[in-house]
Amino acid sequence: MTTKRPSFTDQEALDFHSKPTPGKISMAPTKPMGTQRDLSLAYSPGVAIPVLAIAEDIDKAYDYTSKGNMVAVISNGTAILGLGNLGHMASKPVMEGKSVLFKRFADIDSIDVEVNTTDAEDFIRTVRNIGDTWGGINLEDIGSPDCFIIESRLREELDIPVFHDDQHGTAIIAAAGIINACHITGRELKDLKVAVSGAGAAGLSVAGLIRHLGVKAENILMCDSTGVVYEGRTDKMDQFKSAFAVKTSKRTLAEAVEGADCLLGLSAKGAVSKAMVKSMAKNPIIFAMANPDPEITPEEIKSVRDDAIIATGRSDYPNQVNNVLGFPYIFRGALDVRARSINEEMKVAAARALAELAREDVPDEVAAAYHGARPSFGRDYIIPTPFDPRLISFIPPFVAQAAMDTGVARKPIADMDTYRASLAQRADPAAAFIQGVQARARDVQRRIVFAEGEEPAVVRAAFSFKNQGLGHPILIGREAQVERTMEQMGVPAGTLEIINARLSDNNPVYTDFLYARLQRDGYLKRDVQRLVNQDRNIFGCCMLKNGDADGMVTGVTRNYDVALSDSRLVLDTLPGQALIGMSMVINRGRTVFIADTSVTELPQGEDLANIALEAAAAVRAMGFVPRVAFLSYSTFGNPMGERGEKVREAVCILDEMGDVDFEYEGDMNADIALNPSHSLLYPFSRLKGPANVLVMPAIHAASISTKLLESMSRATVIGPMLLGLEKPVQIASLGATVGDIVNLATIAAYDVDRVHPDKA
Numbered sequence: 001m002t003t004k005r006p007s008f009t010d011q012e013a014l015d016f017h018s019k020p021t022p023g024k025i026s027m028a029p030t031k032p033m034g035t036q037r038d039l040s041l042a043y044s045p046g047v048a049i050p051v052l053a054i055a056e057d058i059d060k061a062y063d064y065t066s067k068g069n070m071v072a073v074i075s076n077g078t079a080i081l082g083l084g085n086l087g088h089m090a091s092k093p094v095m096e097g098k099s100v101l102f103k104r105f106a107d108i109d110s111i112d113v114e115v116n117t118t119d120a121e122d123f124i125r126t127v128r129n130i131g132d133t134w135g136g137i138n139l140e141d142i143g144s145p146d147c148f149i150i151e152s153r154l155r156e157e158l159d160i161p162v163f164h165d166d167q168h169g170t171a172i173i174a175a176a177g178i179i180n181a182c183h184i185t186g187r188e189l190k191d192l193k194v195a196v197s198g199a200g201a202a203g204l205s206v207a208g209l210i211r212h213l214g215v216k217a218e219n220i221l222m223c224d225s226t227g228v229v230y231e232g233r234t235d236k237m238d239q240f241k242s243a244f245a246v247k248t249s250k251r252t253l254a255e256a257v258e259g260a261d262c263l264l265g266l267s268a269k270g271a272v273s274k275a276m277v278k279s280m281a282k283n284p285i286i287f288a289m290a291n292p293d294p295e296i297t298p299e300e301i302k303s304v305r306d307d308a309i310i311a312t313g314r315s316d317y318p319n320q321v322n323n324v325l326g327f328p329y330i331f332r333g334a335l336d337v338r339a340r341s342i343n344e345e346m347k348v349a350a351a352r353a354l355a356e357l358a359r360e361d362v363p364d365e366v367a368a369a370y371h372g373a374r375p376s377f378g379r380d381y382i383i384p385t386p387f388d389p390r391l392i393s394f395i396p397p398f399v400a401q402a403a404m405d406t407g408v409a410r411k412p413i414a415d416m417d418t419y420r421a422s423l424a425q426r427a428d429p430a431a432a433f434i435q436g437v438q439a440r441a442r443d444v445q446r447r448i449v450f451a452e453g454e455e456p457a458v459v460r461a462a463f464s465f466k467n468q469g470l471g472h473p474i475l476i477g478r479e480a481q482v483e484r485t486m487e488q489m490g491v492p493a494g495t496l497e498i499i500n501a502r503l504s505d506n507n508p509v510y511t512d513f514l515y516a517r518l519q520r521d522g523y524l525k526r527d528v529q530r531l532v533n534q535d536r537n538i539f540g541c542c543m544l545k546n547g548d549a550d551g552m553v554t555g556v557t558r559n560y561d562v563a564l565s566d567s568r569l570v571l572d573t574l575p576g577q578a579l580i581g582m583s584m585v586i587n588r589g590r591t592v593f594i595a596d597t598s599v600t601e602l603p604q605g606e607d608l609a610n611i612a613l614e615a616a617a618a619v620r621a622m623g624f625v626p627r628v629a630f631l632s633y634s635t636f637g638n639p640m641g642e643r644g645e646k647v648r649e650a651v652c653i654l655d656e657m658g659d660v661d662f663e664y665e666g667d668m669n670a671d672i673a674l675n676p677s678h679s680l681l682y683p684f685s686r687l688k689g690p691a692n693v694l695v696m697p698a699i700h701a702a703s704i705s706t707k708l709l710e711s712m713s714r715a716t717v718i719g720p721m722l723l724g725l726e727k728p729v730q731i732a733s734l735g736a737t738v739g740d741i742v743n744l745a746t747i748a749a750y751d752v753d754r755v756h757p758d759k760a
């Protein structure tokens with residue numbers, strides 16, 4: 001399995017964290033707060049009722065507050081990644097990051113808390129006094145040995161899971177990787193000889209867990225910055241390291257590594273040398289897990305031997321051993337049974353489940369998460385990737401079951417199958433869609449024109465598009481100006497292809513083509529020449545038409561209609577198809593498509609029928625079964641009105657066609673279309689379930705409702721995607737973000753197959 005290596009500039013990392021709003025998380029209410037009654041219920045006097053219930057039984061907090069699905073990520077910043085003690089506030093981006101990962105991967109709400117103290121007692125006091133407000137506490141990046149004292153005291157004093165991620169999260173993932181690496185190399189844990197670089201939070205915990213799983217204590221040599229942790233050593237020792245001290249004459253990491261089967265790096269960048277790697281046993285297992293830079297890079301290891309199984313903590317190499325594979329799912333399982341703690345059995349269950357999942361075949365729908373490659377269990381795939389969508393339904397049931405078996409579950413799960421199904425619902429469908437589109441784009445490597453190549457956001461988007469391996473970007477603009485913008489954006493010179501429309505050798509060809517197309521529409525040759533030379537949308541579309549590029553993204557600096565009419569001057573609508581804009585709206589596990597959001601202002605009945613046909617085909621191509629509702633202010637003729645008539649006409653046109661291969665119905669209100677129980681009122685309706693394609697009666701209704709959903713709910717809106725043009729052109733909205741532009745460029749790259757299946 002090959003892995004593409006994303007990279008980014010420092011400025012991109014800062015922009016990601018600062019735009020459009022500083023930070024990575026925000027909160028959203030789960031209850032309406034619109035009326036006086038809402039206020040009375042949510043706040044005084046209504047709130048008094050749950051207050052009294054909780055006062056009587058403290059566990060009722062799980063029923064009446066967000067406690068049961070809320071984890072705090074708490075740090076004091078004393079060991080931030082492998083960067084060291086940089087203070088509590090500097091740890092905030094990491095802690096916000098962990099919170100976001102809780103939400104993204106396991107649908108757990110999470111808040112970061114940075115405590116301004118390096119004193120263990122002070123830290124314990126602070127967290128103990130506020131701790132049980134959450135369903136669980138994830139301690140993060142707290143230096144050793146304080147982390148051991150802090151965690152064990154808080155575990156004793158709080159009745160909720162307290163889990164130091166750098167210890168146990170890391171241990172669980174590393175153990176899963178080691179189990180599988182041993183399987184592949186034909187080793188047994190009881191025979192494994194292990195050297196560990198790093199005797200801190202992560203190193204000691206990994207050593208503890210593999211010892212628990214069967215590696216012999218005398219076969220684990222721990223090393224810290226002073227060297228081997230041996231019996232009798234007094235320098236820089238503490239009770240936690242002492243628990244792993246062994247009788248040995250070895251004193252340095254190099255000596256510990258010599259002849260070892262397995263080297264675990266949980267220390268710092270560069271701690272392991274090529275000579276050390278060379279001295280290991282045959283088929284060595286080398287996990288260099290320091291972040292952000294490993295103890296030794298995979299390239300360095302491969303330069304001295306080719307028989308190693310290699311893992312790092314990073315996402316840009318195969319075999320990412322990183323605690324992100326663990327903490328979301330371990331807490332998911334623990335919260336779902338309202339666990340009082342996360343114990344050894346729950347950790348072992350998670351490690352074994354992870355190891356098992358990597359050995360299973362990767363089904364089609366999961367291959368997208370692996371950038372289109374289909375990994376099979378082996379040296380470069382010993383552990384699932386963090387984007388494996390099976391993790392959410394596979395891991396937590398094992399953790400929950402272990403909690404139930406060991407008596408720490410307050411609320412055991414009665415039906416595991418139902419629980420598993422409910423977990424799958426928590427997966428983020430927007431992410432799955434984007435991953436699928438990205439995987440295809442990475443595979444096919446299309447040439448995508450970024451028409452407004454001098455714009456800073458466009459330059460950044462093109463660079464990001466290229467760095468993510470999504471295809472080959474081509475910027476249109478004046479070289480000197482584009483290069484200046486690239487320099488300002490920190491994009492290395494020479495990394496992006498630039499084409500100056502005015503100076504292109506292809507202009508005569510493009511001009512001849514366009515003149516032939518427009519000469520009877522009032523255009524003189526010199527008008528066409530000027531368009532090709534000066535209008536970047538026209539030039540870009542000519543590139544597509546001439547086969548010099550595959551797709552285009554534009555619209556950041558000019559309004560939608562201008563970009564659309566420019567494109568239509570050069571490109572036709574596909575024969576027999578309608579040109580439409582379609583937005584994908586994803587909210588609370590439900591996906592609906594809205595059309596036409598951007599092209600035909602006041603569609604007639606026939607237009608609406610064509611919009612439905614085009615939208616249904618596109619939705620089917622994306623893997624959904626289309627169920628179309630023609631929306632109106634009326635439902636089945638009540639009340640009658642002019643726009644409603646057009647909608648009714650559209651339904652009749654489809655009826656007359658006779659061979660429509662999807663369910664459709666209308667006219668109907670949006671709530672009727674989306675409500676599965678509408679058949680009670682309208683038993684004659686042909687929809688067998690809630691609609692997922694909503695054809696709007698006019699563009700204003702489509703545009704307004706989509707933007708309302710995006711602004712006022714937690715919905716994710718992708719698009720509008722422009723469908724039906726003979727070449728893929730996507731038009732961003734004015735002032736679109738870098739992420740929006742990249743998404744649309746990716747959709748353009750993906751859409752080449754849909755428009756021209758022969759190119760696939």
Ligand SMILES: NC(=O)C1=CN([C@@H]2O[C@H](COP(=O)(O)OP(=O)(O)OC[C@H]3O[C@@H](n4cnc5c(N)ncnc54)[C@H](OP(=O)(O)O)[C@@H]3O)[C@@H](O)[C@H]2O)C=CC1
Nearest residue numbers: 081082144198199200201202224225267290291313322323
């Ligand atoms: N991939 C993953 O999922 C995870 C990776 N990590 C990474 O592991 C590393 C350690 O984290 P953590 O345990 O939390 O930190 P700690 O501060 O608790 O421990 C660091 C340990 O590394 C030792 N060390 C430092 N430099 C060297 C060196 N050059 N050679 C040998 N040992 C050295 C320290 O020695 P001494 O005791 O003498 O000071 C200490 O024992 C970090 O890089 C972190 O990013 C951590 C958690 C998860």
Ligand SMILES: CC(=O)C(=O)O
Nearest residue numbers: 081082166291322323
């Ligand atoms: C991954 C992680 O938690 C760390 O490197 O600290």
Ligand SMILES: [Mg+2]
Nearest residue numbers: 081140141166
């Ligand atoms: Mg950490």
